[in-house]
Amino acid sequence: MTARVVVAGASLGGLRAAEQLRAAGWTGPITVVGDEPHMPYNRPPLSKRVLAGTAPFASLALTPRANTTDVEWRLGTRVTGARLRDRVVVLDDGEELGFDGLVVATGLRARRLRCPGPSGPGSGRHTVRTLADISALRDELDLPGVRLVVIGAGFIGCEVAATAVGVGVAEVSVVDVESLPMLRPLGEFLARALLRRHEERGVRFALGTGVAGFEGDDRVTGVVLSDGRVLPADVVVESVGSVANTEWLAGNGLDLSDGVLTDEHLRVRRVAEAAATAGGRAFRAGSEAGGRTFGMASEAGGSAGGAAAEAGAPPYGTTADTGCLSYVVAVGDIARFPNARYDGVPRRVEHWSIPGDTAKHAAKVLTAQLCSQPADFAPFAPLPSFWSDQYDFRLQSFGSPELGHDDVRLLDGEVDGDMLVGYHRDGRLVGVVGLGGPAAAAAAAQHRSLLLEGPALSPQGAAP
Numbered sequence: 001m002t003a004r005v006v007v008a009g010a011s012l013g014g015l016r017a018a019e020q021l022r023a024a025g026w027t028g029p030i031t032v033v034g035d036e037p038h039m040p041y042n043r044p045p046l047s048k049r050v051l052a053g054t055a056p057f058a059s060l061a062l063t064p065r066a067n068t069t070d071v072e073w074r075l076g077t078r079v080t081g082a083r084l085r086d087r088v089v090v091l092d093d094g095e096e097l098g099f100d101g102l103v104v105a106t107g108l109r110a111r112r113l114r115c116p117g118p119s120g121p122g123s124g125r126h127t128v129r130t131l132a133d134i135s136a137l138r139d140e141l142d143l144p145g146v147r148l149v150v151i152g153a154g155f156i157g158c159e160v161a162a163t164a165v166g167v168g169v170a171e172v173s174v175v176d177v178e179s180l181p182m183l184r185p186l187g188e189f190l191a192r193a194l195l196r197r198h199e200e201r202g203v204r205f206a207l208g209t210g211v212a213g214f215e216g217d218d219r220v221t222g223v224v225l226s227d228g229r230v231l232p233a234d235v236v237v238e239s240v241g242s243v244a245n246t247e248w249l250a251g252n253g254l255d256l257s258d259g260v261l262t263d264e265h266l267r268v269r270r271v272a273e274a275a276a277t278a279g280g281r282a283f284r285a286g287s288e289a290g291g292r293t294f295g296m297a298s299e300a301g302g303s304a305g306g307a308a309a310e311a312g313a314p315p316y317g318t319t320a321d322t323g324c325l326s327y328v329v330a331v332g333d334i335a336r337f338p339n340a341r342y343d344g345v346p347r348r349v350e351h352w353s354i355p356g357d358t359a360k361h362a363a364k365v366l367t368a369q370l371c372s373q374p375a376d377f378a379p380f381a382p383l384p385s386f387w388s389d390q391y392d393f394r395l396q397s398f399g400s401p402e403l404g405h406d407d408v409r410l411l412d413g414e415v416d417g418d419m420l421v422g423y424h425r426d427g428r429l430v431g432v433v434g435l436g437g438p439a440a441a442a443a444a445a446q447h448r449s450l451l452l453e454g455p456a457l458s459p460q461g462a463a464p
Contacts, residue, residue: 003028003370006089006097008079008248009105010034012043013332013355015062017103020363022067026370030071031097033089035078038131039064044352046134047159048389052167053138057131079106084252084328101366104249104260104268104330105359108242108350113151117214117224124220125236128156140235147171149223149231151211152239153181155388158194160237161203162390173204173231175211175223185386186395187405190421190433194395201391206231242350244334259336259348264379266337266362267324326369329362331355340379341454342400342430349384357382383452387441396441399423399431399451412443420444428454 005021007014010032018030034040041060049055064071074091081090088096110127119125126137140146141164148169150157153176164172174181180191181198195205206225215222215230223231244259253271255261261269330337332355338344361380368375388395404423411432413419418436420443422429429451434444 003100004098005030005101005103005366005370006099007032007103007105008082008089009103009107009245009332009334010036010073010075011040011105011107011332011355012062012352013105013107013334013359014103015040015064015068016356016359017105017331017363018068018071019065020359021103021367022065022071023360024363024367026363026367028100028370030068031074031099032071033074033077033079033091033097035076035092036130037076039073039075041131043129046131047128047156048163050134051128051138051141051160051163057135060131079248081248081250082252084249084325087327089248100327101370102328103359103362103366104328104334105332105355106245106248107332107334108244110238111241111243113211113238113240115211115213118216118218118220119214122219123214124216124234125214125238127238128160129242137235137237141167141169143234145170145234147232147234148173148237149233149235150174150237150239151223152176152237152241153178153205153207154239154241155182155185155386157237157239158182158198158390159388160239161198162201165201165203166391171204171232172202173206173233174198175206175209175225175231177208177210179208181205181207185397185402186433187401187408187423189408189410190435193415193419193435194390196416197391197393242333244348246334255336259334260330261346262330262335262337263324264338264340264344265324265365265375265377266329266331266335266358266380267326267365268328268330270323270325327366329366331358331362337380339381339400341381341383342403349382351384351386353385354382383448385448393436394438394441395433395435396444397431397433398444398448399429401431401433404430413440420447422447430454 007017014032018032021030040062042062045055078092079089080092087099090096110129127133146169148164150161153174157174158181161172161174181194183191210226211223212226213224214220220233220236223233246256246260249256254268255271263269333348333350335358336346336348338346384400385398401423404425407424409422411420411422418440420434423431432444432447434440
């Protein structure tokens with residue numbers, strides 16, 4: 001039988017994995033399995049142009065490269081389990097799909113608050129993750145006199161608030177347990193500048209407080225805050241983080257405490273090996289990682305339920321020197337990997353560039369393993385980047401600003417206008433963010449080469 005690679009997950013990471021497997025020389029069958037009925041599409045515009053109605057759903061479609069015409073796509077099908085020892089994944093209809101190599105690309109889902117009050121379809125409570133999410137939300141924002149409350153002031157929350165103002169929503173309020181919007185990715189200096197820009201456009205903020213529940217019978221009429229205040233609401237958007245889709249991997253001896261832990265080549269690591277380097281965290285970007293509490297319990301992350309790791313690591317199919325599963329790799333924002341460019345602490349990175357970057361490296365590693373080729377690859381060391389369009393300005397970042405919050409410098413511009421901000425650790429520039437128009441974004445891009453050339457952080461410079 002011809003060797004086959006199964007890609008679990010049919011979003012951007014799954015598509016890029018299939019393309020990069022072919023580019024790396026894999027000629028055997030590739031089967032991509034995904035739970036949504038759609039071919040892969042671009043998610044960042046969902047909270048902006050698509051929600052605003054200025055971009056049709058069809059514009060989001062990603063065109064697969066010509067080298068993937070023979071790839072099998074199993075859409076509308078969910079992977080529910082795996083027996084990695086037997087090299088089998090289990091689908092939601094009970095079918096068992098054998099593989100020689102496996103790419104874990106099942107990504108994330110939106111976290112939901114578990115609070116007293118109305119919930120479910122028709123309740124007025126929404127998330128922003130899929131085409132179906134945006135379709136339902138857009139219909140409700142089009143109603144006259146809508147009062148919108150956004151829970152969560154991260155990237156998605158701020159983008160939704162900005163879009164809602166732009167389409168004429170009557171009242172827009174944002175709630176967050178943090179003291180400033182987008183505090184974790186941007187740090188205090190730039191977060192304050194962002195707050196001013198939102199407030200100048202009429203957005204109201206309730207910061208430093210969580211959510212205790214929702215008022216209303218079948219439909220939300222208000223959001224009850226943990227400090228006792230009630231915000232009137234007709235529509236609520238819950239932007240409170242994400243949950244890694246790892247449940248299907250339970251029982252295989254993996255560290256699933258925050259996504260899927262990998263080595264420096266994106267090979268999935270066994271739990272015994274994982275214990276030595278536990279403690280990584282996620283960079284919160286477009287969809288934000290979990291970890292913030294909004295006053296009530298929220299959906300738990302991953303099948304490990306917050307435990308350090310799953311016990312009982314099997315000794316099968318591992319590389320002799322690292323204890324990794326040599327035939328299983330992870331790509332996209334589900335992968336928790338050490339970045340040799342920084343301090344080697346494993347982290348998930350939820351930036352748009354990461355699916356492509358991880359897929360390129362992981363495909364080479366997996367193809368070399370399956371084809372018994374030399375695998376002398378340098379450790380994976382991507383330069384993260386992100387952007388966020390809000391109103392008439394853009395946040396454009398290169399590097400890892402989150403590592404340099406203790407040493408933030410205004411590199412160019414003015415606090416109340418376009419600006420370029422640098423983030424430093426151990427005296428080294430580790431990230432830049434431009435805030436403003438095209439010139440600010442271009443200024444950030446000019447620092448990309450400097451960030452690429454910088455030496456690795458010392459162990460003492462590791463993020464806490």
